[in-house]
Amino acid sequence: MANPAIECVNVSYHYGNVEVLKNVTFTVEENEFLGILGPNGGGKTTLLKL
Structure with missing residues (x-):
């Protein structure tokens, strides 16, 4: 298998007490x-900013 170009493993993120990403895992070769x-406010932009 080739080295991944992008890999996220168990990524989570909170804004204060609000959890917007929880255990996101994916690989892009x-x-x-x-x-x-996803819906508005679903965490898409937050994921890309990380």
């Missing part, structure tokens, strides 16, 4: 595309 879909 070279030459793969990733789409992030």
